[in-house]
Amino acid sequence: MTHENFKTAEFARATRQASIELARLSTEWKNRALFKMAEYLLKDEDKIIAENAKDLKQAEKNGLSPAMIDRLVLNHERLEKMAHAVQEIAALPDPVGKVNSVWKRPNGIEVSLVHIPLGVVMMIYESRPNVTSDAAALCLKSGNAVILRGGSEAFHSNQAIGAALHKALQEEKIPSEAISVVPTTDRKIMEELLTQDELIDLIIPRGGEGLIRFVAKNSRIPVIKHYKGVCHMYVDADADEEVAMNLLIDGKLSRPGVCNALETMLVHQDVAETFLPQAGEYLREKGVELRGCERTRKIVPYANDATEEDYEAEFLSLILTVKVVSDLDEAVSHIHRYGSDHTEVIVTNNLANTQRFIKEINSSVVMVNASSRFSDGGELGLGAEIGISTTKLHAYGPMGLEALTTKKFVIMGSGQTRHNLHLNQ
Amino acid sequence: MTHENFKTAEFARATRQASIELARLSTEWKNRALFKMAEYLLKDEDKIIAENAKDLKQAEKNGLSPAMIDRLVLNHERLEKMAHAVQEIAALPDPVGKVNSVWKRPNGIEVSLVHIPLGVVMMIYESRPNVTSDAAALCLKSGNAVILRGGSEAFHSNQAIGAALHKALQEEKIPSEAISVVPTTDRKIMEELLTQDELIDLIIPRGGEGLIRFVAKNSRIPVIKHYKGVCHMYVDADADEEVAMNLLIDGKLSRPGVCNALETMLVHQDVAETFLPQAGEYLREKGVELRGCERTRKIVPYANDATEEDYEAEFLSLILTVKVVSDLDEAVSHIHRYGSDHTEVIVTNNLANTQRFIKEINSSVVMVNASSRFSDGGELGLGAEIGISTTKLHAYGPMGLEALTTKKFVIMGSGQTRHNLHLNQ
Numbered sequence: 011m012t013h014e015n016f017k018t019a020e021f022a023r024a025t026r027q028a029s030i031e032l033a034r035l036s037t038e039w040k041n042r043a044l045f046k047m048a049e050y051l052l053k054d055e056d057k058i059i060a061e062n063a064k065d066l067k068q069a070e071k072n073g074l075s076p077a078m079i080d081r082l083v084l085n086h087e088r089l090e091k092m093a094h095a096v097q098e099i100a101a102l103p104d105p106v107g108k109v110n111s112v113w114k115r116p117n118g119i120e121v122s123l124v125h126i127p128l129g130v131v132m133m134i135y136e137s138r139p140n141v142t143s144d145a146a147a148l149c150l151k152s153g154n155a156v157i158l159r160g161g162s163e164a165f166h167s168n169q170a171i172g173a174a175l176h177k178a179l180q181e182e183k184i185p186s187e188a189i190s191v192v193p194t195t196d197r198k199i200m201e202e203l204l205t206q207d208e209l210i211d212l213i214i215p216r217g218g219e220g221l222i223r224f225v226a227k228n229s230r231i232p233v234i235k236h237y238k239g240v241c242h243m244y245v246d247a248d249a250d251e252e253v254a255m256n257l258l259i260d261g262k263l264s265r266p267g268v269c270n271a272l273e274t275m276l277v278h279q280d281v282a283e284t285f286l287p288q289a290g291e292y293l294r295e296k297g298v299e300l301r302g303c304e305r306t307r308k309i310v311p312y313a314n315d316a317t318e319e320d321y322e323a324e325f326l327s328l329i330l331t332v333k334v335v336s337d338l339d340e341a342v343s344h345i346h347r348y349g350s351d352h353t354e355v356i357v358t359n360n361l362a363n364t365q366r367f368i369k370e371i372n373s374s375v376v377m378v379n380a381s382s383r384f385s386d387g388g389e390l391g392l393g394a395e396i397g398i399s400t401t402k403l404h405a406y407g408p409m410g411l412e413a414l415t416t417k418k419f420v421i422m423g424s425g426q427t428r429h430n431l432h433l434n435q
Numbered sequence: 436m437t438h439e440n441f442k443t444a445e446f447a448r449a450t451r452q453a454s455i456e457l458a459r460l461s462t463e464w465k466n467r468a469l470f471k472m473a474e475y476l477l478k479d480e481d482k483i484i485a486e487n488a489k490d491l492k493q494a495e496k497n498g499l500s501p502a503m504i505d506r507l508v509l510n511h512e513r514l515e516k517m518a519h520a521v522q523e524i525a526a527l528p529d530p531v532g533k534v535n536s537v538w539k540r541p542n543g544i545e546v547s548l549v550h551i552p553l554g555v556v557m558m559i560y561e562s563r564p565n566v567t568s569d570a571a572a573l574c575l576k577s578g579n580a581v582i583l584r585g586g587s588e589a590f591h592s593n594q595a596i597g598a599a600l601h602k603a604l605q606e607e608k609i610p611s612e613a614i615s616v617v618p619t620t621d622r623k624i625m626e627e628l629l630t631q632d633e634l635i636d637l638i639i640p641r642g643g644e645g646l647i648r649f650v651a652k653n654s655r656i657p658v659i660k661h662y663k664g665v666c667h668m669y670v671d672a673d674a675d676e677e678v679a680m681n682l683l684i685d686g687k688l689s690r691p692g693v694c695n696a697l698e699t700m701l702v703h704q705d706v707a708e709t710f711l712p713q714a715g716e717y718l719r720e721k722g723v724e725l726r727g728c729e730r731t732r733k734i735v736p737y738a739n740d741a742t743e744e745d746y747e748a749e750f751l752s753l754i755l756t757v758k759v760v761s762d763l764d765e766a767v768s769h770i771h772r773y774g775s776d777h778t779e780v781i782v783t784n785n786l787a788n789t790q791r792f793i794k795e796i797n798s799s800v801v802m803v804n805a806s807s808r809f810s811d812g813g814e815l816g817l818g819a820e821i822g823i824s825t826t827k828l829h830a831y832g833p834m835g836l837e838a839l840t841t842k843k844f845v846i847m848g849s850g851q852t853r854h855n856l857h858l859n860q
Contacts, residue, residue, distance in 0.1 A: 030771055033795075033797055034794060034795055107794075113816055115814070115815070115816055119805050119809060121815050121816060124793075126797045127797070128827045129797075129827055207651065211826075211827045212827075212828075226632065226655060227655060229655075230651060230652060230654075232657040232658075232826070232828055233657075250850065252850075253849075253850035256850060256852050257850070257852060259852070260852035260853055260854055264852075264853060264854040346455055368549075368845055369459060369532075370458075370459055372458055372551045372552070372554075372843060373843065374843055374844060375843065375844040375845075375846065376843060376844070376845050376846070377846045377848065378845075378846065378847050378848060379847070379848045379849055379850050379851075380544050380846050380847070380848025380849075380850070380851050381848075381851065381852045381853050383852070383853035383854070384544060384846060384848075384851070384853055385844075389540070389853065390540070390546050390844060390846070391538060391540055391546060401636075401657070402553045402554055402636045402637075402841045403637075403657055403828055403829050403841065404828050404829025404830075404841070405829075406841045406842060406843060407842075407843065407844045408844070416827045416828065416829070416831045417831060417832075418797060418798065418799055418800065418801060418831060418832060419799065419800040419801070419810075419815060419832045419833070420793055420800075420801050420803075421800065421801070421802045421803065421805050421809060421815070422803050422804070422805070423802065423803060423804045423805025423806075423809075424678075424804055424805075425675065425677075425678035425681060425682070425804050425805070426804075426805045426806060426809070427681050427682060427684070427685035427689075427806045427808070428685055428689060428806050428808035428809055428814065429685055429689040429808070
């Protein structure tokens with residue numbers, strides 16, 4: 011389908027209409043639909059895998075890297091995982107209708123803040139087809155209709171997954187537009203959708219920095235941005251060096267390719283002489299390249315020179331920048347300058363420094379004596395995660411179901427008026 | 436100043452830098468500055484009134500309406516009011532640092548959500564110069580730096596108010612860029628500021644629908660939109676008719692020119708024959724023009740015919756559209772179709788209908804047996820109000836201080852790691 015015969019506004023309007031119906035559904039109803047969705051992901055296995063084969067064939071033709079192709083592959087095991095993820099979302103508490111707070115006014119009206127769905131959420135993502143069912147399930151559970159716009163490399167897979175989910179919706183009498191899979195990857199149509207600010211409430215792009223910048227630039231709708239995760243760990247003068255080592259190893263080595271991995275370590279000068287040689291040696295053995303400031307290189311001479319660009323980079327690989335700092339102030343300033351508002355860690359046993367670090371660092375996740383790798387919806391107890399926001403909006407940091415809601419004011423009165431212009435006056 | 440010699444990015448960057456310092460200030464420090472700001476609004480009275488006179492002279496030259504000119508006038512009484520408003524904001528609780536919730540994970544890490552300032556907020560507004568001090572005070576109290584871009588008709592007044600506020604900041608050793616008054620009303624510069632999405636976190640436009648649409652269209656930064664308030668009141672079959680009359684009178688007549696005034700009344704057919712003649716007669720006497728559907732006009736023949744446009748309109752004057760509906764479903768559908776997500780009221784003594792109305796209407800404020808005129812930050816207990824959001828973001832409905840914050844995750848650990856890649860393995 012091309013943009014000549016695709017009616018963007020009609021497509022978005024149908025999704026909006028479905029969102030009104032979704033917002034009213036009971037938790038039980040939504041959960042029934044989720045279990046059915048999981049069921050159909052497996053029932054339609056043959057069809058989905060056949061469509062996936064088309065994408066894989068095209069990927070090979072296009073010379074995609076083995077890593078990219080691996081992300082694309084669907085098989086029985088992966089479909090089972092996807093179905094299981096949908097069932098897990100069914101098991102999470104429903105965020106809709108949750109009362110955030112209640113207070114009474116002197117005139118007797120009772121004010122409460124009640125969570126409601128955002129309305130229509132648009133996901134724009136690349137490669138991994140499991141995002142299709144994950145995002146559909148998270149949005150359905152939180153009462154939102156979703157527009158799913160996956161990448162062209164997974165087009166057939168995403169359409170097939172969408173078709174399976176639609177069978178579940180149909181059986182549960184939920185309009186299929188509640189999960190609107192864009193039937194084309196024409197970029198013009200994505201651009202048109204990004205201007206539908208009266209029909210779409212939020213855009214969540216997941217993918218490379220280029221994709222996110224493109225979406226942010228062309229959207230009239232609020233965009234949850236997450237360009238990169240340049241996560242810092244500051245080893246304070248009062249750090250427990252064993253804790254620091256464990257957090258460093260976990261943060262840098264457990265999975266270097268993810269956004270909550272450590273990219274920079276800041277070390278207080280008082281512990282640099284003892285801590286850096288030990289840490290450096292360990293990392294070097296594990297194949298990590300160190301890039302450090304002058305003071306670092308004096309202590310660990312095998313470290314390379316760190317440039318400005320290095321301090322700004324999200325390496326996602328076995329490179330760590332290191333800086334020796336004179337005090338907490340210098341560490342905080344460095345993070346303000348080079349950080350990405352994702353996750354920062356302090357290792358210390360000093361209470362005053364802990365309090366200052368928490369107060370002065372306003373990244374979305376601030377950790378004290380814990381690994382940056384906990385910066386994840388599942389690890390923090392939010393259940394499944396639809397993304398991570400480094401945009402300071404209603405959602406900042408890992409986004410679970412509640413981040414897909416907003417709050418309305420509900421006022422219970424017994425006839426109160428603001429002025430006394432009553433009938434018999 | 437014109438856009439040729441104004442450095443937009445530098446201006447925004449200086450504001451951002453100030454925001455980092457502001458975010459750290461204690462409540463006491465911010466309150467001291469607020470009291471000083473109030474003081475200087477009065478100390479600088481002569482200067483401000485002299486600058487205001489320039490705006491008034493220009494306004495008369497430009498032939499502005501008396502109502503517009505009245506909004507522009509500053510005098511001793513109004514400056515006292517502005518100073519008092521700033522003092523009241525000092526007295527409100529500080530939203531920064533408030534802990535929203537705390538939980539523990541099985542591995543012992545403690546997760547909490549802590550309110551932090553958004554960072555840099557840009558206000559774009561028309562005419563009333565009091566917005567300059569109100570917005571500056573609300574942003575300072577919530578730890579945000581603010582960019583103030585008022586209308587050209589109040590240019591000199593806004594600059595003079597800004598200068599007074601800067602004296603207070605200077606005495607309290609707060610960078611003057613914490614309150615950045617744009618020194619020009621060149622539209623090009625506003626457009627340039629709207630693209631600084633890495634330096635500005637939120638845009639709040641206050642003014643006519645044209646201004647808000649312009650800002651939303653040209654901004655790469657999230658915009659709090661509030662186009663109009665088309666507020667509905669639904670009089671249910673089980674309504675207390677005396678309550679309905681009082682809410683109607685308060686909603687339509689107490690101040691018809693504001694966004695929380697009633698524009699449309701929906702009446703259940705079972706009570707239309709008794710309620711409509713009484714209500715219609717009263718409103719007619721008060722000079723209100725009724726525009727109704729066919730069924731309405733059968734009961735109150737002096738009502739005019741309501742068009743589609745009438746149901747969509749925010750009249751802000753003595754006009755009320757009326758529709759007789761067959762049931763709650765029809766009322767809800769009408770609100771979904773014509774509503775503006777601002778405020779809707781149900782008058783009823785029926786519990787099931789109350790619950791359905793609350794569940795199915797996701798406008799930012801939903802009222803049961805209370806006047807739409809309570810839809811206001813002050814009336815709902817939020818303290819002062821910086822705006823009303825009908826954008827489903829972190830702020831939806833009247834926005835007080837807390838709506839100028841977001842939440843970060845703070846994690847307290849004792850050395851926990853996600854994987855067990857410890858030193859001695």
